[in-house]
Amino acid sequence: MDKNKIQEAKQSWEGRHHELAKCAPHTTDWGDPVEPLYTPADGGDQDYLNQSGFPGDFPFVRGVYSSMYLGRPWTVRQYSGYDSPKDTNARFRYLLEQGQTGLSVAFDLPTQIGYDSDHPMSAGEVGKVGVPVDTLEDMEVIFEDLPLDKLSTSMTINAPSAIMLAMYVSIGKKQGLDPSVLRGTLQNDVLKEYTVRGTYIFPPQPSIRLVTDIFAYCSQNVPKFNTINVAGYHLREAGCSAVQEIAFSFTNAIAYIQAALDTGLDIDAFAPRISWIFNTNNKLFEEVAKYRAARRIWAELLRDRFGAKDPRSCMLRFHTQTSGAALTAQQPLNNVVRVAYQTLAAVLAGAQSIAACSYDEALSLPTEESVRTSLRTQQILREETGVTDTIDPLGGSYYMEALTDQIYTRIKELMDRVEQMGGAVAAIEKGFVQKEIERRAYDIQKRIEAGEMVVVGVNKYTIEEEETEVLVESNPQAEQDQIERLNAMKNRRSNDKVESALAALKQSAQGDGALMPVIIEAVEAYASLGEICGVLREVFGEYQPVRTI
């Protein structure tokens, strides 16, 4: 292929068709111009075997597994959890009956921030955006009659993730299961909490210690569990571009990896259990290119910088959720369509696991019907459309390959910038990451208001519509019931056992001992989440956010 010849011919083509010059150029989500037409001169001319390769082979651009969906479809995993452990158990059973293949637990905010349901800061928040978990008893109820050896469970929790893992291991034991058979994912990505999601507890250094402690414990005891789920998702929801989403989540991951290596762990002992959650947004081709480029960057990074030998360490396996921020409260049924297109992008990109948002999420908790519709969205894609009949079907498209090359370069440029600042922790402490995200979020708002960025039903094709009443509301009695359950447990348990377990935890935290075994001991004594986090708060202190506004 003679690139110059094609370029010349393209220029001549443009010269012969003057109307092309009048077309307003589009730009990508990250600000680069989009050509009206792509040719073999623009992309797909790279060294195929080294830079693209075959599915299941380094650098995994075309997919992390050799047979991809031909061998196994993606895991359908709807995010849920609300009101009470009992209601959450019922919702899980419903979803499993409907064909869902993995569970995903949403925890309420007090649980995510390490407060018990009776803490003054928890008032009004118990059971609101997820399920409350105060003691092991709550987790027992959530997973009642759900055999943990047959399930894969994702737990969206960060600062107290060691405690949730300890509880999961403990209920597994009660079901007679060795921890080695447990499968699932802990989010456990504390760094993004400081920049976008806000459910931090401790300062970065002790938080990272908890993360690496989980790496070490799981590599020995729970080898099938994904020990971390590095989250680009939340960065994107807060306003990041596709480039920023990958670059900032990768630099966060580098910080965890470096910390784990510093404790003496071998890269191949923990890197295969690093998993990801990303955001799949509206720009279909750009989203597919994002994932293809991200797989290559990650593979090269692990091999070339961290010296990984195990190919599994170099595989970027990811879960994706469609974008909640892209959904609108106006004309909510339009969201069914948005979610379907975003899910299509995720499938064309080779996601391992997908959660599709429900169309009413901009308004309230989803109804049973709306959750079922998003479940069916995934099932229709998988079983009716044929999009899974071949691997990486967009590979080789001139546009797709050009976009993949372009976003690859942009992501690496931004990663270099963060690295030059001293890495993710330093960039967060300087407020750099926060400011970049805030600036872009504001730009998007201005572009929507100026009509430059179309949001159907909001700034174009609007109609007079009545506000949709909320169909699902959380149970107002749930908070009181949960507090009563906690008090009953505190009266029933052996407080001597709790005290000695908490004392052992304090001692380990003050030194540099392993934390997981002492946390498991405390959890099994039915010490509460608030009590365990209380001890850690005392030793580690609490994070004070950087002011950026």
Added chain:
Amino acid sequence: MSKRIRVLAAKPGLDGHDRGIKVVCTGLKDAGMEVIYTGLRQTPEAIVSAALQEDVDVIALSTLSGAHNQHLPRVAKLLKEKGASHILLVAGGIVPPKDRVVLKEQGISEIFGPGATMPQIVKFIEDNQPLS
């Protein structure tokens, strides 16, 4: 020169999603207002005390976790108790229509939901704050 409108922006409760409030803070600054953002996890007591100390004209609260019925009326009640009902109290976030009616009766002047624009928010504040 007329006095600039002073706004205290805060997130009551435990909700950490602050994209919306940060966009609003920047938009209000662009519209010429002075904005003080207290950050996350504020109690109603801390919000009201900061508002009095900073002598603000407006309090703008943001909440998406569903705890609005807990936090917003408490701020309004404390303002009343401190004799500071003149401070305009507005909120934003995911608040169902029927809760909005009740909250407005309790002293929250306006609640901006998803899709609200900066010009709408700026205009409401300019038209209703005590300096106007």
